[in-house]
Amino acid sequence: MSKDKGSSTGSSTRVASFEIHHTRFLDHNGEVTGELPEFTRDSANLISLYRAMVRTRIFDKKAVALQRTGQLGTFASSLGQEASFVGIGSAMRTEDVLLPTYRESGAMFIRGVTMTELLLYWGGDERGMDYAGPREDFPICVPIATHLPHAVGVAYAMKLRRQPRVAVCTLGDGATSKGDFYEALNMAGAWQLPVVFVVCNNEWAISVPRRAQTHAQTLAQKAIAGEIEGEQVDGNDVIAVRHCVSRAIEKARSGDGPSLIEALSYRMSDHTTADDASRYRAKEELEKQAINDPITRLNTYLIGNNLLTEKDREALEAECAAEVEAAAKEYLATPPPPSKAMFDYLYETLPASLVAQREFATKRGSGNA
């Protein structure tokens, strides 16, 4: 986003102007379209991004399979958006805080959330939100856009403590229609807070296409409402996502204010396993999107530049698959919590008036205690 002032004609004067830019490094054929950022020089970085995307996709497939066989509740697939989520996760430092919605498995894994934890969550068990790894990361947020104000509060806390940390908050295209989004954006701008919002635009909010959410040409331009930095990035180009998100995070870390990044991608799956996208989405549209697959794109580049061999890739896939299987096994072996768990952690100390309810529930419980 850039701006300038001035210029007057008769009774009308131009008082402000703004621009929105879009960044991409790899096109959908894996061809380089501009000078690659620094971090790509070390091919280990690229392989690690590649692995993270593959891992996410294999997990995704397993989760859907578990759901289809009645072993998991509703699940939100990230198929097609792996570059966005992996790019975001990889741009963060450990001490930053991620505030995700529900589709960002790829980002959460990089943050250290375990696959077992994620399966427990979707499997109807609160223990899946007690992350052993990133203790300060927020759990999945289902009520759309309600975590954006949290991100602002987290960023405010960091600012108050003069910590060089950043809150990174992801949301969908649909979420940009909620007032919470705008209130958070506006506050982040007003106080120049260290927060980066990433809109993971996958073109759909359940059955509502992006163009029906808003007349805005870009979602990035919504940043202008709060005068914060706003830009678009190719969300299927993991290099571009990591680059732009990194840049915004480091800007925020240096005290130079918040940003909004729109990552353009596409939801290749149904909205969730409870949805049937064929009801509202033309098969042709989905087919046309296949060429944008973010994993294929990086794969083409890596193979084409001899940074990865077919054999490496197979090994990498096998490792990821093994990890996913192990997590699924661990998840399936986890017994349900006891009935009385409904009263644990409700308050720090259970109020006297609820003790009898807990006893009753424990007594009546299905014997999980």
Next chain:
Amino acid sequence: MSKDKGSSTGSSTRVASFEIHHTRFLDHNGEVTGELPEFTRDSANLISLYRAMVRTRIFDKKAVALQRTGQLGTFASSLGQEASFVGIGSAMRTEDVLLPTYRESGAMFIRGVTMTELLLYWGGDERGMDYAGPREDFPICVPIATHLPHAVGVAYAMKLRRQPRVAVCTLGDGATSKGDFYEALNMAGAWQLPVVFVVCNNEWAISVPRRAQTHAQTLAQKAIAGEIEGEQVDGNDVIAVRHCVSRAIEKARSGDGPSLIEALSYRMSDHTTADDASRYRAKEELEKQAINDPITRLNTYLIGNNLLTEKDREALEAECAAEVEAAAKEYLATPPPPSKAMFDYLYETLPASLVAQREFATKRGSGNA
């Protein structure tokens, strides 16, 4: 607001750009700064705007006096903002619908709300919202920005019925921080609804200055978030307000979509009679603003151009004062509603379960029945 596309450099491409303009015709000395709009050629139009501003100010003074003497509840003065409110009211057609907040006396009077009605409202009597004149105009809205979604609904209704009507919705600078504002704006854009939002920026939201509400350089640019037309106007120049609001209304009426207009003015009074602005606002700031008085501005122009004489002005003021006094008298003579009025109009038909409550309240009432 204007936009264009294109231009690419390396990995980054410009995808959108926007501008915000500001309009004024009379500067604070009453000097013409650009070619005056058509409607000013008939001086009767200008006199009528002048009268409406004077009338509003005299009413305002009376209302404050009534409050100070314990004869009226809390009142929100429009001192200094008369040009904005009168400009808005005068730009509307009878069949349009006004959705105001609480400070727009000047607009409401033009719409046909009576002074007595307004006094009854501030005097704690719901009958002050049963406007005999503009039956479809919304009553005063106290919960900030909650009437913006109503405006969208009203505009949607007009669109559904293919009526050439427009919803005009006014709000303050503080209101632009609420999510409701943005949700309404976004929907108005998405469906290209016949609605015009006018932000009456008086630089303060109670004690919070405009710059603390948002980092945005202009409030007009918030329109970009919903890709609707956004512009600034000098809110102390009644000609400019009327011109810009008219233009936006007629655009909306022709089906060419919604607009957001920011009218720049200043709150010369306390926030309300319950407030004491000297606690948070420097006396000097207030004094500096005196030169922007919108009534003086038009008066200077009218006198300077021989469109009004001192005598005319005095007569006009006397007429307005008489009208205000008559309304005050009528207000003060209105007996309070009976206790049972608490149950009138709660539902179309009072549910059986409430009949006993109504009887009880009537029996216990202070005898107003």
Next chain:
Amino acid sequence: MPEVSLVEAVNLALAHEMQADESVVVLGEDVGVNGGVFRATAGLQERFGKERVMDTPLAETLIAGMSVGLAAQGFKAVPEIQFMGFIYPTIDQILNHAARLRYRTRGRMTCPMVLRAPFGGGIHAPEHHSESTEAIFAHIPGLRVVIPSSPSRAYGLLLAAIRDPDPVIFLEPKRIYRLVKQQVPDDGEALPLDVCFTLREGADVTVVTWGAMTHETMMAADQLAEEGISAEVIDVATLKPLDMDTILESVAKTGRCVIVHEAARTAGMGAEIAAQLAEHSLLTLLAPVQRVAGYDTVMPLYRLENEYMPDTARIVEAAKNTMEMS
């Protein structure tokens, strides 16, 4: 006549009223092309067009607020909130505007809208998708709160709600959206609002309930019957305004009462009913009124949801308690 489920009956009523009354407008997230995530609005957009069956942006405050605007202009807005867990951003509009537009303007403006939302647990849904917070709305003056518990009541009550000149919160127990099917003639016959329905007559104990819990309660009544206890079952249906007369009459007969709801116990609607029973029937009650309700905890994720929700066994036990104590 084919049999329909509760959610199909909702659809039938919507279609009927949209056909009969041009001023009825449906709006919400995914209600159009997708026909609603539960298919409650399936086919409506095809039949009545994109303007009368509107896919809105994802913004609940807006959905409620623009319904107020539509209603004020003489439309009958029927907004859908996708799940009750996402209804809270509408409370400001409902409480501060919809419920008092008529009151504030002394009848000049009115707000005939029906805000529909599926609610309650039992379908292994994700987080925030299983709550029951009807009591919040039942406390707000100027509203009606209506909860159907069968296909035919869904049809008749929804018609009545849409025709009602005042705002109605219409909560649909999604657990029983497809549980049973009934023959529901699409005859446009509305059922009365503001009255309870007696689903089963009995002599020993009155069980008062609503929504999905009517089914657990009917099963409990069967079990009780086997044990020689005759339970009268009342479906409150309209929680606000509350038809206490029907409940009082029943309890005057049975002398005992159990109130069953899925929502958290404290300050739930069961409290109001119990309080009124105590006020009016203190001397005729043979045993203290029992409330069988959700615990005062957060509705747990689905592995524990069945532990949270009242079930047949708890209802039977409570009814027996009232028998023993007297």
Next chain:
Amino acid sequence: MPEVSLVEAVNLALAHEMQADESVVVLGEDVGVNGGVFRATAGLQERFGKERVMDTPLAETLIAGMSVGLAAQGFKAVPEIQFMGFIYPTIDQILNHAARLRYRTRGRMTCPMVLRAPFGGGIHAPEHHSESTEAIFAHIPGLRVVIPSSPSRAYGLLLAAIRDPDPVIFLEPKRIYRLVKQQVPDDGEALPLDVCFTLREGADVTVVTWGAMTHETMMAADQLAEEGISAEVIDVATLKPLDMDTILESVAKTGRCVIVHEAARTAGMGAEIAAQLAEHSLLTLLAPVQRVAGYDTVMPLYRLENEYMPDTARIVEAAKNTMEMS
């Protein structure tokens, strides 16, 4: 020691705790330079700076939501909502997040915040400024709802609320913000949450109330005493979780109970108390419990507000009713 009013006691407690605990942060509209529209935060920004006493943009959802974020990061956020009529946009954040952050994350994250708001009628305020909707919050699992009724209780309870590790809705009866003054030593002594306060002992009838109504009730108790009726007065103070034991003990002694609140009657917190009384004391109650409450109508504009709110006369009458009926 100078005497302070209730609102000054709020200010005293805020200042004390901000001084004692660096993690306490105050935020809201006009809380900084202006010191709050009721002066509850007067002087705090001067003393503790603009970052710890923050004038926020005009956005209630944000205020509540960012408090959750601050709390999760170990701050104790004390947001102010300017009037209870503007609290509704916070319910989503309070219900879906603040009240369950600890629960959801199994204790990994917590939400120690105190959302303050003035509430209630009686000061001839503008529209939407006089409502009492505490019951909405009392229904939400995971919350505390605290209402002080005197300067010393405001001081002690607010300290306790800020120190509490879980979210608290702290509602201040603005009608009595300046009604009485008391000596309140600024000694940092908190009062216990989760317990009722017995303001006056009596033998014949228990009157249970909270907030501004304690004053009407105390006056009613004086009048009753003149007529030979000895009323025990209980200030509930913490509405959730509810200390029913104190109420039950009192009613076990008196056999009669009147519950007084300003909020609308239906599904108000009085219903919960009455329901529990009926559950536990059915056989010892000498008369039906009486509720003296606001009507189930919209809180009227100020010309009728005194007709709406319970007053001494209504309380006296209700107490006498309980005496006659037994």
